[in-house]
Amino acid sequence: MNEKGLRIESRLAQIGSIEEPVTGAINFPIYQATAFRHPQLGKSTGFDYSRTKNPTRKVLEDASAQLESGDAGFACSSGMAALQTVFAMFSQGDHLIVSLDLYGGTYRLFERILSRFGITASYVDTNDMDALESNRRPNTKAVFIETPTNPLMMITDIEAVCLWAQRHQLLTIVDNTLMTPFFQRPLELGADIVVHSATKYLGGHNDVLAGIIVTKGKELSEEMFFLHNSIGSVLGPTDSYQLMRGMKTLALRMERHESNAIRLAEFLTTHVAVAEVFHPILKDHPGHDIQKKQCSGNTGIFSFKVTDARYVEPILRHIKLIAFAESLGGVESLMTYPAVQTHADIPLEIREAIGVDDRLLRFSVGIEHVEDLIADLGGALDAAREEIEGGQQG
Numbered sequence: 001m002n003e004k005g006l007r008i009e010s011r012l013a014q015i016g017s018i019e020e021p022v023t024g025a026i027n028f029p030i031y032q033a034t035a036f037r038h039p040q041l042g043k044s045t046g047f048d049y050s051r052t053k054n055p056t057r058k059v060l061e062d063a064s065a066q067l068e069s070g071d072a073g074f075a076c077s078s079g080m081a082a083l084q085t086v087f088a089m090f091s092q093g094d095h096l097i098v099s100l101d102l103y104g105g106t107y108r109l110f111e112r113i114l115s116r117f118g119i120t121a122s123y124v125d126t127n128d129m130d131a132l133e134s135n136r137r138p139n140t141k142a143v144f145i146e147t148p149t150n151p152l153m154m155i156t157d158i159e160a161v162c163l164w165a166q167r168h169q170l171l172t173i174v175d176n177t178l179m180t181p182f183f184q185r186p187l188e189l190g191a192d193i194v195v196h197s198a199t200k201y202l203g204g205h206n207d208v209l210a211g212i213i214v215t216k217g218k219e220l221s222e223e224m225f226f227l228h229n230s231i232g233s234v235l236g237p238t239d240s241y242q243l244m245r246g247m248k249t250l251a252l253r254m255e256r257h258e259s260n261a262i263r264l265a266e267f268l269t270t271h272v273a274v275a276e277v278f279h280p281i282l283k284d285h286p287g288h289d290i291q292k293k294q295c296s297g298n299t300g301i302f303s304f305k306v307t308d309a310r311y312v313e314p315i316l317r318h319i320k321l322i323a324f325a326e327s328l329g330g331v332e333s334l335m336t337y338p339a340v341q342t343h344a345d346i347p348l349e350i351r352e353a354i355g356v357d358d359r360l361l362r363f364s365v366g367i368e369h370v371e372d373l374i375a376d377l378g379g380a381l382d383a384a385r386e387e388i389e390g391g392q393q394g
């Protein structure tokens with residue numbers, strides 16, 4: 001419940017629904033305008049120019065801030081645009097401590113772009129307090145975490161990192177893309193900034209590219225407003241509408257993503273062609289207890305390793321319902337091969353050190369019927385084994 005007394009499911013379903021004062025439209029309209037007339041000199045309706053503020057985008061931004069228990073929200077043209085806007089807070093000479101098993105695009109942003117502006121990053125297991133401490137430098141300004149990480153589902157104790165960061169006057173920034181505020185709210189655990197690739201679960205339908213930033217506190221919120229407007233990384237009004245439309249069903253979708261993913265992870269643990277399953281619901285997962293403590297549920301993403309790298313090609317050829325495609329978080333199930341797709345920009349040594357090898361497959365479980373998904377994936381695994389083992393005998 002929040003201060004208005006509504007549970008998150010109700011707040012999601014009602015995004016923008018009671019805010020259109022002129023006609024009472026149930027869905028907040030798309031204000032496809034870049035400029036707004038001033039009533040008279042020195043007076044404004046609150047809207048002047050859409051890069052600074054647009055009515056449709058504002059409803060999305062206020063709802064996002066509220067869902068993440070923050071003070072201000074900022075809608076951006078993509079998740080990367082949101083991340084770039086957040087990192088524009090930092091200056092030449094600044095250093096960040098960053099999750100080891102990072103989203104490939106964020107790694108590329110640090111290594112190929114921010115590095116040119118003198119901003120550096122150390123990649124550490126953010127759940128290892130000794131590693132955090134030994135990587136802290138006089139010029140360290142922030143910790144940036146993804147939890148769970150993608151694809152290996154490494155879990156970080158957000159509260160523990162925030163307490164450590166606060167002691168050293170560092171900001172904690174969390175990429176909450178995989179969990180969404182429906183299952184995990186980092187600002188309530190002490191984080192300062194949350195970032196989303198809203199392209200994934202928030203939008204949920206593989207049809208809109210967007211990013212969200214939520215900040216806590218007046219000072220950070222004002223600074224982010226300045227950066228968002230100055231850089232111009234803003235989301236257009238039509239995409240803002242599309243994103244809100246997706247978010248209205250977030251609760252229903254996340255519940256189905258979660259239950260489907262759990263069933264599939266359990267199914268895979270019993271399959272002979274599968275060596276290892278990385279899902280925090282499994283008792284032997286190293287992040288099992290932390291995940292249970294800090295989240296109210298689990299994402300639909302998990303990964304697994306097959307017993308033989310030669311199975312990968314036929315598996316990806318035999319899946320039919322599950323699409324072989326990048327991205328995640330949509331209603332359709334997608335499977336990707338991180339070593340050659342999402343993680344191609346990460347050097348081989350780092351990739352192998354964290355376990356993204358040529359036997360690893362990442363699954364974004366959709367909202368289809370779980371028995372259909374089990375039949376599709378099970379059939380592909382069996383067919384792959386038959387091809388490889390059969391080929392060997394013959």
Ligand SMILES: *Cc1c(COP(=O)(O)O)cnc(C)c1O
Binds near residue numbers: 078079177209211
């Ligand atoms: C996809 C993704 C991003 C980048 O977002 P885009 O919307 O593709 O720009 C950042 N972080 C995570 C965890 C992601 O999955």
